Amino acid sequence: MTDTLHILSVGKGGWGGALLLAAGVTFALSVLGFLLGALFGAVAAGGRLSTRALPSWVAKGYGTVFRGVPDLLTIYLLYYGGSIALTEIGKFFGSAGFVGLPTFATGVLAIGIISGAYQAEVYRGAYLAVDLGQFEASKALGLSRFQSLRLVIVPQLMRHALPGLGNVWQLVLKDSALISVIGLVELMRQSQIGAGSMREPFVFYIAAATLYFLIATVTGSVFRYGEARAWRGMVHA
Amino acid sequence: MIDFAFFVEIIPTLLSGLPLTLQLAGLSIGIGFALALLLALAQQGNHRMLVWPIRSFVAVFRGTPLLVQIFLIYYGLGQFRPTLQAVGLWWLFREPYWCAIIALSLNTAAYGSEILRGAIQGVPRGLVEAASAFGMTRLQTLRLVVLPLALRQAIPSYSNEIILMVKGTSLASIVTLMEVTGIAQGLISQTYRAVEVFVAAGAIYLTINFTIISALNTLETWLTPYRVRA
Numbered sequence: 001m002t003d004t005l006h007i008l009s010v011g012k013g014g015w016g017g018a019l020l021l022a023a024g025v026t027f028a029l030s031v032l033g034f035l036l037g038a039l040f041g042a043v044a045a046g047g048r049l050s051t052r053a054l055p056s057w058v059a060k061g062y063g064t065v066f067r068g069v070p071d072l073l074t075i076y077l078l079y080y081g082g083s084i085a086l087t088e089i090g091k092f093f094g095s096a097g098f099v100g101l102p103t104f105a106t107g108v109l110a111i112g113i114i115s116g117a118y119q120a121e122v123y124r125g126a127y128l129a130v131d132l133g134q135f136e137a138s139k140a141l142g143l144s145r146f147q148s149l150r151l152v153i154v155p156q157l158m159r160h161a162l163p164g165l166g167n168v169w170q171l172v173l174k175d176s177a178l179i180s181v182i183g184l185v186e187l188m189r190q191s192q193i194g195a196g197s198m199r200e201p202f203v204f205y206i207a208a209a210t211l212y213f214l215i216a217t218v219t220g221s222v223f224r225y226g227e228a229r230a231w232r233g234m235v236h237a
Numbered sequence: 238m239i240d241f242a243f244f245v246e247i248i249p250t251l252l253s254g255l256p257l258t259l260q261l262a263g264l265s266i267g268i269g270f271a272l273a274l275l276l277a278l279a280q281q282g283n284h285r286m287l288v289w290p291i292r293s294f295v296a297v298f299r300g301t302p303l304l305v306q307i308f309l310i311y312y313g314l315g316q317f318r319p320t321l322q323a324v325g326l327w328w329l330f331r332e333p334y335w336c337a338i339i340a341l342s343l344n345t346a347a348y349g350s351e352i353l354r355g356a357i358q359g360v361p362r363g364l365v366e367a368a369s370a371f372g373m374t375r376l377q378t379l380r381l382v383v384l385p386l387a388l389r390q391a392i393p394s395y396s397n398e399i400i401l402m403v404k405g406t407s408l409a410s411i412v413t414l415m416e417v418t419g420i421a422q423g424l425i426s427q428t429y430r431a432v433e434v435f436v437a438a439g440a441i442y443l444t445i446n447f448t449i450i451s452a453l454n455t456l457e458t459w460l461t462p463y464r465v466r467a
Contacts (some may be wrong), residue, residue, distance in 0.1 A: 067400075072407045177302035177304075
């Protein structure tokens with residue numbers, strides 16, 4: 001027991017500090033990936049809602065592929081595909097070895113692409129849930145399309161989107177652990193390193209699980225608070 | 238740019254991992270569903286001693302990444318080898334195959350039990366009352382009224398969970414199991430052709446998922462004949 005406490009302590013010889021720092025990397029990776037995914041998701045939702053065939057098809061294909069293919073495969077595609085391209089460019093400029101992509105940026109991009117495919121569905125559903133009268137009213141007020149979207153539709157759409165976004169966020173947080181396979185030292189990878197060097201896998205993976213659980217629980221309640229705020233002054237159906 | 242000969246070469250290699258992917262998915266979805274149903278039913282009675290441990294199990298498995306769960310079971314429990322040998326369970330936790338199946342099953346049981354719990358609670362109270370007015374026992378009500386309606390109601394949400402599990406089997410490659418994703422990763426690092434391998438392996442997963450989705454859609458339509466079909 002005292003051994004375990006010592007291993008996980010924050011001070012000298014303890015791994016607590018490294019694990020907390022790695023949890024910070026996991027959190028930053030997840031937040032940035034989620035935000036990038038919001039951008040991809042919004043664009044894809046726009047494509048899905050478009051009456052023209054091409055944007056609608058492209059958006060549908062994007063959603064089908066990245067929601068249907070294992071996330072690990074997508075991560076390999078981006079990391080190896082990107083690194084191979086980078087190595088070719090490196091060769092052109094006279095470098096000989098394998099050039100690896102920066103792992104944090106690759107991780108953010110991978111999470112962005114994957115979560116964007118899920119977020120698109122959330123935004124599309126939420127857009128369709130906004131009352132048609134709101135669109136007509138903003139048109140009658142003489143708002144431009146962009147103005148009506150920004151001032152009228154999106155604030156109301158977020159109300160319907162928040163529960164779904166909360167689910168996607170939980171998915172993102174857990175997906176971030178997969179980024180460890182390309183060597184980024186986030187919480188999962190740091191626990192593997194600790195488990196290997198101290199020969200105490202059980203302690204380290206329990207510690208990792210606890211930290212993931214804490215992040216998931218705290219951020220989950222932030223989403224619930226946001227939801228309550230978004231609905232303030234409204235009568236629930 | 239697109240080299241068909243290369244596809245012809247890699248597709249059989251990738252398909253050699255398909256039986257393992259299907260086994261992992263099939264076994265863990267099956268075991269997970271049985272567990273999920275048990276957990277959902279056990280919570281109906283509202284016995285505190287039963288509900289509280291189940292809720293904690295569900296919260297832990299839904300609140301942590303599947304990869305951590307697999308590592309905890311495979312590497313973490315490996316630390317207790319003497320104890321596991323003493324109780325005669327070492328053969329199970331020694332094999333990455335069984336560890337992956339245990340982790341996947343427990344994970345999907347946690348998510349699945351929430352889906353089924355909601356579906357069981359969604360069965361109208363009046364139907365249960367009518368069944369007891371008919372003189373049905375609790376078991377009969379469950380078997381003839383509650384479960385058929387709840388399971389049918391749960392099909393759309395449960396099919397999402399099944400797709401997530403099929404994708405989840407790819408994590409088994411991290412504990413050395415050479416299923417489709419594991420083979421794909423090997424091929425990428427041998428051939429340096431990430432896009433082609435991704436397309437071929439992705440097509441395999443999309444085919445599995447489409448087959449499952451259309452089978453479950455057919456099942457749902459068949460079970461709800463009164464619904465107007467668009």
